[in-house]
Amino acid sequence: MLENVRLSIQGIWSHKMRSFLTMLGIIIGIAAIISIVSTIKGTNEQIKQNLVGSGNNTVEVKLYQNDWEYEPTYNGLPQGVPVVSKDTMDSILDVEGVADASLYLARNYADGIYYNNTSFNGGKIYGIDSQYFSTCGYRIQKGRSFIPADYKDFHKVAIVDADAANSLFTGSDPIGKTIEIQGEPFVVVGTCEKANSFKPVINSIDDYNNYMASSSSGILFIPDAAWPIVYNYDEPQNLIIRATSTDEMSNAGRNCADLLNGFVTSSDVKYKASDLLEQAKNLQDLSAATNQQLIWIASISLLVGGIGVMNIMLVSVTERTREIGLKKAIGARKQRILAQFLTEAAVLTSLGGIIGVVVGIIMAQVISKISQTPSAISLPAILFSVVFSMAIGILFGLLPSIKAANLNPIDALRHE
Numbered sequence: 001m002l003e004n005v006r007l008s009i010q011g012i013w014s015h016k017m018r019s020f021l022t023m024l025g026i027i028i029g030i031a032a033i034i035s036i037v038s039t040i041k042g043t044n045e046q047i048k049q050n051l052v053g054s055g056n057n058t059v060e061v062k063l064y065q066n067d068w069e070y071e072p073t074y075n076g077l078p079q080g081v082p083v084v085s086k087d088t089m090d091s092i093l094d095v096e097g098v099a100d101a102s103l104y105l106a107r108n109y110a111d112g113i114y115y116n117n118t119s120f121n122g123g124k125i126y127g128i129d130s131q132y133f134s135t136c137g138y139r140i141q142k143g144r145s146f147i148p149a150d151y152k153d154f155h156k157v158a159i160v161d162a163d164a165a166n167s168l169f170t171g172s173d174p175i176g177k178t179i180e181i182q183g184e185p186f187v188v189v190g191t192c193e194k195a196n197s198f199k200p201v202i203n204s205i206d207d208y209n210n211y212m213a214s215s216s217s218g219i220l221f222i223p224d225a226a227w228p229i230v231y232n233y234d235e236p237q238n239l240i241i242r243a244t245s246t247d248e249m250s251n252a253g254r255n256c257a258d259l260l261n262g263f264v265t266s267s268d269v270k271y272k273a274s275d276l277l278e279q280a281k282n283l284q285d286l287s288a289a290t291n292q293q294l295i296w297i298a299s300i301s302l303l304v305g306g307i308g309v310m311n312i313m314l315v316s317v318t319e320r321t322r323e324i325g326l327k328k329a330i331g332a333r334k335q336r337i338l339a340q341f342l343t344e345a346a347v348l349t350s351l352g353g354i355i356g357v358v359v360g361i362i363m364a365q366v367i368s369k370i371s372q373t374p375s376a377i378s379l380p381a382i383l384f385s386v387v388f389s390m391a392i393g394i395l396f397g398l399l400p401s402i403k404a405a406n407l408n409p410i411d412a413l414r415h416e
Helices: 001-012 016-054 086-093 132-136 148-152 162-169 203-212 224-228 245-263 276-319 321-329 334-371 379-405 411-413
Strands: 058-065 098-107 113-116 124-128 138-143 155-162 179-180 182-195 221-225 239-244 267-273
Touching: 001 016, 001 334, 016 334, 016 379, 058 148, 058 245, 086 098, 086 245, 098 132, 098 224, 098 245, 113 162, 113 321, 113 334, 124 132, 124 224, 132 138, 132 239, 148 162, 155 162, 162 182, 162 221, 179 221, 182 224, 221 224, 276 334, 276 379, 334 379
Parallel strands: 124 221, 155 182
Antiparallel strands: 058 239, 058 267, 098 124, 098 239, 113 179, 138 182, 155 221, 179 182
């Protein structure tokens, strides 16, 4: 076997230009496939990163009425949905894949919030428990966080994020200022921000629509104990969990929703987990469906390359007819001749495959720079490409090898 490989390399080297032109179809096909697969993988990772975010692994479990998020502002208190108890929260924390959990109340389109004559239009207001900031990865930027006394004594205090601070206070220091929420005065005691800031990569208007639709004028936080002062008593909460890993998000969210729904008696109002990984998968599948067609088109060049290999191997058999006859005359068997030419075809296409992989990686990086799209090298695709190119050599080299093995030694020696 090693002797066949040595002879194959020697034969390829002695006809460098012819061998390179023969490998060109394989090189182009493999390079095209590697660059396309790398771009697909990079795009898929970007989609996943844009949706999941900076790695907090949080999943929201909210109330839905049929397929729409339940809005207490318009629909009032839902019937048959109890407030989540402490025992239920303990059960949620025991769910596999849940690292932390928090309950919160929300108005996604807050109104009736003012600072002097400035209204908080397009913003959100959350009533949160003491675990919310740690679960969601928030940190206090300035001022203080909520303290136990705020919950125990129903203090009317608030914390704002950077967007809410800019919307309400237009650049001035919000700490100590009083805002009105539904006519009730709340004192701002702190500002907060995400511990791991993250902004999605926006390359097109579609990306903007996919990833920025949920953006708002900011979020204003108050203790959940103070929520009934401005909104409903005994309003059922939403849940947010932090999964132990990104891969656990879907299962953990689904299991927590099922647990909460075990206490819900309403037929049309249920808890549902926002499965960001499923959204990412749907977008990835949509992207992959188009790119798979490109892969099939690129594979045509591999077929052309394989035909080129078969052609040049037939030429090689013709050129070496006397050599084949001489080997048979001194006792070489058909299997030996067959193995020699098959090895030469496999080595030829394998070298083309390796060169194609290198060219494909370079092409992927160039495409990434020019089009501003991410790329990620796929090791399985590289290994598959090299093995596939070798298989092409064996497949298309089979006919010339059989022809060489079946030559009559007498006729071969007499060949001019």
